[in-house]
Amino acid sequence: MTISLKVEFLGGLDVISKKVREHKVKIPFEEGEATMKEAIEWICQNIIAEEKDIEVFIEDETVRPGILVLINDTDWELEDKEDYVLQNGDVLTFTSTLHGG
Amino acid sequence: MTISLKVEFLGGLDVISKKVREHKVKIPFEEGEATMKEAIEWICQNIIAEEKDIEVFIEDETVRPGILVLINDTDWELEDKEDYVLQNGDVLTFTSTLHGG
């Protein structure tokens, strides 16, 4: 009835989740029926602390430019992006792009 | 009928296995019946290239001082050492201690 996931916020992006970098979560879907799109919606509703933090994370209904999305340490561009079908044990990583030098 | 293992030689210890750092192997035991002792014997017979290389690896019937043994990234001292019972998917890492500075 649930899918177990690890959700990580790296590169300073943990500011949007009360400074917690790593979240072990179970989302209320059956394996096979939920995609990254559902995971992102669930994350917005359940992990991200405040409304203003969602603006840091989401823009134009997808993850904001400058935030990289990795599924099991692989760029989500290689994994169908929003349409990736979640599996038990998946690790979803969101990391800010850094610019400083 | 076999146990799948990953065997790694780090810190320059790959010299004893023809410079190959990582070996994916199946050893001919049933899960539950083989320990690290059997794995080490199997490695000596099947992975290590030459007799003189075994002397680099083994001393007094165990792994030589200066070589650290890790089972799934954990010091084997925390895992019963030679008596650890192998499981499918285990990662066995052998690394030389480095001294240079």
Add this chain to the structure above:
Amino acid sequence: APLTNLPLTQDEYKRYGRQMIVDGFGSLEAQLELKGSKVLVIGAGGLGCPALMYLGGCGIGEIGIVDNDTVDISNLHRQVLHTTDAVGLLKCENAKRYINRLNPHVKVETYPVRLSNDNAFSIIEPYDLVLDCTDTPAVRYLINDVCVILGKTIVSGSGVRTDAQLTILNYRSSGPCYRCFYPTPPSPESVGSCGDNGVIGPCIGLLGVSMCVEAIKVITAYYDKDEPFTPFLTVYQGYPHQSFRRFKMRPKQAKCVVCGSSPVITRETIESGAINYAVFCGATKYNVC
């Protein structure tokens, strides 16, 4: 192109002997590749300082340094090639002086200017490899576009606070570029600089050193002969535990506006000013890092 039959002097054999004997480095041939190479380091700050010291030490033939900034006391906790007596001096000149003292075999050229649409092609063109050690998205996009058009590989580093990132862009014109990864720039208010967010000196320093390791691999063709290049982004965390995570990244994107099959960004559109990087990345003034 590397001068592969250039001999080494006795001084050079002594100086580089300890690295030439390392298994996997590539011995004399690799050393001559380093000596025959020209590397441009853009930014002589938190990343550039350690990268320059080790590039100078390992025997790159010619190093160019682009930085129009002067040394400030607030730089010194992390930009450890610059010392207190150098406060007020141009960073590029001070770095040149240091490399000359470290290794007289290295020729050093300085460019005390801000990289811009006007000067980027002429500055980058003579070099074989570029290290992007800069601190704003606008300059990162400019460096990327010019390097793609000129066919230069970029070793790219960045960092802030206790985090840092390392990648190789446009690897031999076949790997993905910065725009393949980031087709849309981040909004200006989401961009943090070292000035705003702070930075731990050795955290950004460690990444700068790691850039030199990658530069050596690229120049000695390690990714061609020993380990095929695959697109990656390596993420360093200094806290809670020091770690590197290597992410597998997308390949070159056919629809990329600069390295794709129908590029709309060209030398002409850059040099004419039709591509305005400040406008593209938003008008916020970034603090220098």
Add this chain to the structure above:
Amino acid sequence: APLTNLPLTQDEYKRYGRQMIVDGFGSLEAQLELKGSKVLVIGAGGLGCPALMYLGGCGIGEIGIVDNDTVDISNLHRQVLHTTDAVGLLKCENAKRYINRLNPHVKVETYPVRLSNDNAFSIIEPYDLVLDCTDTPAVRYLINDVCVILGKTIVSGSGVRTDAQLTILNYRSSGPCYRCFYPTPPSPESVGSCGDNGVIGPCIGLLGVSMCVEAIKVITAYYDKDEPFTPFLTVYQGYPHQSFRRFKMRPKQAKCVVCGSSPVITRETIESGAINYAVFCGATKYNVC
């Protein structure tokens, strides 16, 4: 003990401001901990050079440097704090000169001697933290034993070729020590030095920088207040891909001959010479790295 109510000068606020604002560092209180601390770096070579530069930059109050070696041209590809004009000078004196130029707020003490049974206690005793940047097992055992007996934490680094290792030993006298990990020394013929096996400059350099990150964490009590200390060994590989692997290690061992419940190694047995480290580790002459 750190002087926690020591104020900073305006120069120090400017100098350290960028690190003091980093979330997780610990702001002014942490900066004062650094200023109040005394750190001893043993070995001013491939690891010690970058560690010393960043320790100097970040504002450690007092740094001691132990090294009786002089700068050789074969060192310069990796020991990038030393420059060509310093060839022949004592490494510890040259490093002191550099730190003084980088940061006049740091007091630097030099010990141009080989660490031995006779002098180790008096050299190490005044310091809060020791960085082991040395290159032979015998000296590593000596440093370990003296630090255990005196209750000093050790940040320990090592490296050769493209590999390196980082750990913290005797953490606040509750973590495992070098002998807990290595009760039996390796046979002399199995020990590789940087001279024999070579070393890539930025690979050993990166590890030296990582030692400074750990030193900052220890001094600012990060492992007490934020992230509980757990025994670890972190392994860096420069090739094929730069990576850190963190191994979970055994705790302090009750049967350890120096930090265990019935220690047989004591200040007396060391100072009298009853413990002979050269004999313990075998009589092979190691090349200096």
